[in-house]
Amino acid sequence: xxxxxxxxxxxxxxxxxxxxxxxxxxxxxxxxxxxxxxxxxxxxxxxxxxxxxxxxxxxxxxxxxxxxxxxxxxxxxxxxxxxxxxxxxxxxxxxxxxxxxxxxxxxxxxxxxxxxxxxxxxxxxxxxxxxxxxxxxxxxxxxxxxxxxxxxxxxxxxxxxxxxxxxxxxxxxxxxxxxxxxxxxxxxxxxxxxxxxxxxxxxxxxxxxxxxxxxxxxxxxxxxxxxxxxxxxxxxxxxxxxxxxxxxxxxxxxxxxxxxxxxxxxxxxxxxxxxxxxxxxxxxxxxxxxxxxxxxxxxxxxxxxxxxxxxxxxxxxxx
Ligand SMILES: Nc1nc2c(c(=O)[nH]1)N[C@H]1C(S)=C(S)[C@@H](COP(=O)(O)O)O[C@H]1N2
Ligand SMILES: [Mo]
Numbered sequence: 001x002x003x004x005x006x007x008x009x010x011x012x013x014x015x016x017x018x019x020x021x022x023x024x025x026x027x028x029x030x031x032x033x034x035x036x037x038x039x040x041x042x043x044x045x046x047x048x049x050x051x052x053x054x055x056x057x058x059x060x061x062x063x064x065x066x067x068x069x070x071x072x073x074x075x076x077x078x079x080x081x082x083x084x085x086x087x088x089x090x091x092x093x094x095x096x097x098x099x100x101x102x103x104x105x106x107x108x109x110x111x112x113x114x115x116x117x118x119x120x121x122x123x124x125x126x127x128x129x130x131x132x133x134x135x136x137x138x139x140x141x142x143x144x145x146x147x148x149x150x151x152x153x154x155x156x157x158x159x160x161x162x163x164x165x166x167x168x169x170x171x172x173x174x175x176x177x178x179x180x181x182x183x184x185x186x187x188x189x190x191x192x193x194x195x196x197x198x199x200x201x202x203x204x205x206x207x208x209x210x211x212x213x214x215x216x217x218x219x220x221x222x223x224x225x226x227x228x229x230x231x232x233x234x235x236x237x238x239x240x241x242x243x244x245x246x247x248x249x250x251x252x253x254x255x256x257x258x259x260x261x262x263x264x265x266x267x268x269x270x271x272x273x274x275x276x277x278x279x280x281x282x283x284x285x286x287x288x289x290x291x292x293x294x295x296x297x298x299x300x301x302x303x304x305x306x307x308x309x310x311x312x313x314x315x316x317x318x319x
Contacts, residue, residue: 066129067140069211071285076218077134078237079186080169080176087178088218095175095238097222106166106243109157116222119155120208123147127212128205133267133301134232135260138282144226145209150200158196158244166193166249167225168241186256192225192236193249193263198309203228206239229303231265264310264318267301271316 078088100116125145133139153165171189173179179188198204207226208215215221220237227234233253243249253261260274269279283293300306310318 065141066143067284072140072142072210073216073218075284077232078178078218078220079184080178080188080190080238081218082178082181083185089216091177092217095170095172095217095221097217097238100222100240102223102239103241104156104243105241106245107159107162108244109159111156119152119223123151125208128226128228130203130226130228131301132226132228132232132235133281133297135265135273135278137276137278137280137297138284139301140284142210143212144205144207145212146205146207146226148202149204149206149225150202152206153196153199153242153244156242156244161246162244163196164193164245164247164249165196165199166191166241166243166245167236167239168243169236170238170240186252189240190236190252191249192234192251193245194227194234195248195309196244198227198306201306201309203303203306229267229300229306231261231267233261234265262318264313264315266299266310266315266318267297268299268315269297270299 074089075085076088077085078092081088081091101113102116102119103113105111125147127143127145129141129143131139131141149165169188169190170176171179173188176188178184194204205226207220207224208222210216210219215224217238220235220239223239224237225235225239234251248263251261251263253265254263267278271278278297280294281297283295286293298304
């Protein structure tokens, strides 16, 4: 199975991901096994020095296929640190991510509070080059490092009655200035959720790194969701709680503006967002030199293999 993004139809040929990118994952795993760490991530996996020293960095395949790292780490949505795109890069360094634990509850056989080192023990990390499309109609191409969400959820022994999985971001106003704002458009803690079959799709990953390194705080350290066929806001950052439920859980942007952000929120170019068109997107960065890089948006963000999850649903209503 290949997880490399498919280029949109009218994409500039220089942006098409060359074949050696498909090899990246293999090289990535080889460098891990060369270090004697074949299939398990040691307890210290999240220590910056460890990941930095194990050769996780793939050679950049092409300058313009992958969004430059500096851009992906300085143009962010992370309202806990402010609503400007440059706020998170400026302010998220204050966040303490060690120690970190995740509380697992609800319809699971093994509820509890797990240290992140325990959650990652024995997990195979892989690189996935995914687009993330924001509902604001910009997109980036990011080499994430992570593992299938399904492998994580299954370790908690979900019960047959579980239908949804809900995620919660850290609530720590002392370190997250956006959570102290009286004028915030959203309520905290930030929450998101998926139907369990969406969560179990092999494309849905938990990311712990990007660009061969540990996730920077502004991108959701130490653990965030990446759901590549969905609008960016579904990809919740800095997760501290996972709960399995039988009822559809609330989600932050749906609570804030249910006419703009549906629970299902699939990337759907045929549905007009109340305030702007979803028919195209701006591939970032755009600059004086590479122009506006406006490309057509594709259904499911181009990841059509997820379509069967939504058979029979009206995706104009469930946008
Ligand atoms: N906790 C939390 N998670 C969040 C957000 C947020 O404000 N808070 N913003 C979302 C939105 S709108 C987008 S587009 C993506 C941006 O991820 P990136 O900054 O890594 O590109 O994160 C999503 N996850
Ligand atoms: Mo977004």
